[in-house]
Amino acid sequence: MRLSRxxxxxxxxxxxxxxxxxxxxxxRAGMIRQEAAGIYAWLPLGLRVLRKVEQIVREEMDRxxxxxxxxxxxxxxxxxxxxxxYDAYGPEMLRITDRHERELLYGPTNEEMITEIFxxxxxxxxxxxxxxxxxxxxxxxxxxxxxxxMRGREFLMKDAYSFDLDEATAxxxxxxxxxxxxxxxxxxxxxxxxxRADTGPIGGDLSHEFIVLAETGESQVFCHKDLVxxxxxxxxxxxxxxxxxxVDQRIALYAATEEMHDxxxxxxxxxxxxxxxxxIEVGHIFYFGEKYSKPMNAKVTGPDGLEHFVHMGSYGVxxxxxxxxxxxxSHDEGGIIWPEAVAPYDVAIINLxxxxxxxxxxxxxxxxxxxxxxQSALYDDTADRPGAKFATMDLIGIPWQMIIGPxxxxxxxxxxxxxxxxxxxxxxxxxxxxxxxKKAKA
RNA sequence: CGGAGUGUGGCUCAGUCUGGUAGAGCACCGCGUUCGGGACGCGGGGGUCGCAGGUUCGAAUCCUGCCACUCCGACCA
Numbered sequence: 295m296r297l298s299r300x301x302x303x304x305x306x307x308x309x310x311x312x313x314x315x316x317x318x319x320x321x322r323a324g325m326i327r328q329e330a331a332g333i334y335a336w337l338p339l340g341l342r343v344l345r346k347v348e349q350i351v352r353e354e355m356d357r358x359x360x361x362x363x364x365x366x367x368x369x370x371x372x373x374x375x376x377x378x379x380y381d382a383y384g385p386e387m388l389r390i391t392d393r394h395e396r397e398l399l400y401g402p403t404n405e406e407m408i409t410e411i412f413x414x415x416x417x418x419x420x421x422x423x424x425x426x427x428x429x430x431x432x433x434x435x436x437x438x439x440x441x442x443x444m445r446g447r448e449f450l451m452k453d454a455y456s457f458d459l460d461e462a463t464a465x466x467x468x469x470x471x472x473x474x475x476x477x478x479x480x481x482x483x484x485x486x487x488x489x490r491a492d493t494g495p496i497g498g499d500l501s502h503e504f505i506v507l508a509e510t511g512e513s514q515v516f517c518h519k520d521l522v523x524x525x526x527x528x529x530x531x532x533x534x535x536x537x538x539x540x541v542d543q544r545i546a547l548y549a550a551t552e553e554m555h556d557x558x559x560x561x562x563x564x565x566x567x568x569x570x571x572x573x574i575e576v577g578h579i580f581y582f583g584e585k586y587s588k589p590m591n592a593k594v595t596g597p598d599g600l601e602h603f604v605h606m607g608s609y610g611v612x613x614x615x616x617x618x619x620x621x622x623x624s625h626d627e628g629g630i631i632w633p634e635a636v637a638p639y640d641v642a643i644i645n646l647x648x649x650x651x652x653x654x655x656x657x658x659x660x661x662x663x664x665x666x667x668x669q670s671a672l673y674d675d676t677a678d679r680p681g682a683k684f685a686t687m688d689l690i691g692i693p694w695q696m697i698i699g700p701x702x703x704x705x706x707x708x709x710x711x712x713x714x715x716x717x718x719x720x721x722x723x724x725x726x727x728x729x730x731x732k733k734a735k736a
Numbered sequence: 737c738g739g740a741g742u743g744u745g746g747c748u749c750a751g752u753c754u755g756g757u758a759g760a761g762c763a764c765c766g767c768g769u770u771c772g773g774g775a776c777g778c779g780g781g782g783g784u785c786g787c788a789g790g791u792u793c794g795a796a797u798c799c800u801g802c803c804a805c806u807c808c809g810a811c812c813a
Contacts, residue, residue, distance in 0.1 A: 306762065306774075307748050311806055331805065385737095386812075403813060437737070437811055445812090453813085493813090501813090512812090578813055610813055646772060681773040688773090699772055709772085 295639070296661075297674040301338050304686055314510045316621035317442030319630050323690045325617075332439025332447030339690060340617070342638035344450065347616050348429055350481050350635065351452045358474035358533050360427045360454055365407050367431055371397035373406045376590050388433050400433040405586050405608055408455045412604070413592035419459045422594065422604070423467055427454030429613060444574065444618040445512070454609040459596055461583065464605035468500060468581045469537040471609040473527055475504050475577045476544075478611065480526030482620055483633030486576055487521045488544055492553040493580055500581040503551055505573035508622040515573040516560050517549035522569065551575075574619045581607040624714075630691030631714050640669040641730060642692040646680050646699030656698050656708065656723055667731040688713065696726060 301324075308318035311328070320326050325340030336344055352362065368390070374380035380387075380399075388400040401407070408426060416424065429452045439447050456467035472488065479486035484506050491503035505515050507522065527540055548563050550556065551573075560568060587593070587603040596602045624631045632638065641664050645657040657673060664671040672692060674683050680699070687695050697709040707720040710729070721729070 303746085305747060309747070310742085310749090313807075328805090432813095434812080438807095438809090440806085451813090491813095503813095575813090580813075608813080612813095677771095679771060679773090679775065681771090681775085684773045686774085697772075701772060 295670075295672050297672060298676050300672070302686075302690070303337070304689060312442065314441050314444070314618075314622070315625060316444065316510070316618040319621055319625060319689070320442055320617070323630060326443065328442075332436060332445070334443060334446060334448070339638050343617055343632070343636055344614060346636045346638070347482065347620075348450070348452075348613050351478055351611050351613060352429065354474045354478045354481070355427050355452065355454060357477075357529065358425075358470045359423075360425045360474075362428060363411075363426055364428045365401070365404050365411075365430060367401055367433070368398050369401045369404075369407055371399055373410055374399065377406050377409075377586055378589060379406070386434050386436065388435050401430075402432055402434045403451075403608075403610075404428070404430075404453055405455065405606075406590065409586045409590045409592050409606070412455075412457055413587075413590065416457065416604075417594055419594050419596045419602070422457060422459050423463055424457045425454060425467060425470070426457075427452060427609075441510070441512075442618055443614045444510075446614065449612060450614040452611040452613055456607040456609070457592075457604045459594065459602060459605070461605055464581055464583070464607055465500070466537070468579060468607050469541050470533050471579050471607070472502065472541050473531055473533070473537050475579065475609075475611070476526040477528065477531070479504060479506070479576060480528075481635055482616065483635065484576070484616075484620060484623060485522055487515075487517055487549055487573070489515055489517060489549040489551050489573075490545075490554045491551050491578065493582070502545075502579050503575050504577035504579075505551070506576050506619045506623060507569075507571050507573050508619065509572055510622055511572035511574040513573050513575060514552040514555075514570070515550070516552075516555050516568070516570050518547035518563050519567045519569045521547045521549050574615070574622065575612070576616055576619050577609075577611045579607065579609040581605075625691075628685070629689030632691040632693060634693045637691065637693050638670075639672040639692050640664070640694065640734065641671045642687045642695045643671055643673040644680075644683050644687060644695055644697045645673070645675050646683070646697065648675050648677055650700055650703075652703045653698055653700055656703055660696055660698065660708070660723060660727060663727045664730060667727075667734055669730065669734045694730065696730075698723075 303324040305322040309321050312318040312321055324337050326334040329335050371380050387402055390398045392398055432451045433448050436447050439445055458464035458467055486504040486506050488502045489505050491501045493501045548560055583605050584603040587606055592604050593601040594604055621630050643657050643660050645653055647653045661671055661673045691713055693713050695711040702708050706722055708723050708726050709718055709720045710726050711718040
């Protein structure tokens with residue numbers, strides 16, 4: 295993308311409304327625009343990152359056996375009356391009436407609808423297990439939206455739902471999601487810690503929140519330090535096999551949110567391993583058994599020839615919230631530092647002297663080569679002064695900056711800078727292009 | 737929902753107390769000089785001062801009502 299044709303409204307100063315650094319940087323980098331309290335338009339740069347995050351979630355869900363579908367944002371009130379939640383949910387649910395006076399709602403979550411879909415088609419235990427998910431916009435009319443996309447009213451969420459014949463197999467499904475979540479957050483460069491959590495109004499008796507530690511987090515959390523540094527299992531996990539050991543390895547160490555905190559158990563952790571911190575909830579998984587299948591009559595025939603209510607779980611990832619969490623975890627005075635896996639572009643090409651024949655030619659060559667290699671480039675071909683160009687690229691956090699100017703060209707050199715480390719080196723243009731292509735392949 | 741606060745050009749803010757024809761910096765447009773870490777000079781465009789009503793010769797400024805947004809708390813798949 296040529297910057298001259300892109301839509302990147304960067305701000306030198308942060309709008310006064312933004313309180314936390316991720317919100318300020320998202321506004322300054324031209325990623326989002328607030329349209330109302332807790333409601334944001336996603337500008338081109340923000341959308342690119344949102345899509346990258348969404349795609350990582352999708353890939354890891356698929357790897358763990360999930361099947362994607364897409365349910366609508368609007369749901370019928372009658373469906374929610376079946377589970378009893380239409381009245382229970384309260385004013386946080388946005389209720390809408392259509393021209394026929396039919397009561398609708400903008401979905402805050404999808405247990406009812408997925409259960410309705412499941413029961414309509416699945417009748418036999420032989421079709422289990424099933425794990426269905428979608429990535430869709432949700433609306434929860436929060437009393438107090440804040441912190442930009444971290445606590446918006448409209449937000450993008452991945453929600454998955456598992457269906458199993460009994461508790462044992464349902465717990466295996468829970469474990470698959472548990473492990474998939476470790477991999478999802480790890481791929482985004484986040485250290486997310488699974489913590490015992492309150493099940494809340496969703497019900498059930500087994501639940502973990504995945505928490506990214508950050509000073510600006512909304513939850514107070516307590517955990518064993520080793521959990522923070524424990525790596526993710528990675529892509530080679532056998533999701534067909536027994537995942538219990540991987541899960542046990544983590545839940546053996548103390549980790550709880552404030553609601554579930556047990557001071558005595560925490561004090562049993564060696565003092566130098568105790569960590570009390572703030573955290574951002576980026577994922578939440580639940581096993582809740584027959585909570586919805588019973589009132590909604592979702593049954594399958596078992597091997598015994600009898601009907602059984604299916605055992606369900608649900609598994610959420612706050613996709614749009616993750617952008618805020620990633621920025622909270624990865625930024626400096628200059629701006630955002632995107633982990634390469636979610637960066638809006640792989641490489642920035644900075645033409646220090648547009649209009650200079652040699653500079654233009656070198657930049658065009660680099661731009662074409664990077665695009666041809668399957669990487670993405672944001673080519674700054676504008677007439678801005680060099681300082682402004684550098685500041686903009688630092689702000690929006692592209693991992694690699696290729697700096698091409700007349701001085702370097704005269705010596706046959708271009709400069710390459712890493713956003714995260716600040717390291718710079720110079721090399722002939724072809725070598726830099728080749729180096730980036732090699733890195734992209736790896 | 738309780739408490740506090742803020743609404744003035746795209747952004748940051750001054751002006752409001754003490755009423756008298758709407759300002760600064762940044763951004764934007766033109767010309768020129770510049771150009772390797774947010775340049776400079778000259779010229780220029782852009783504002784229903786959140787909305788409605790009231791007081792007044794005259795309201796961004798005073799009064800009343802409403803709306804929006806932010807913060808603290810409570811709340812929270």
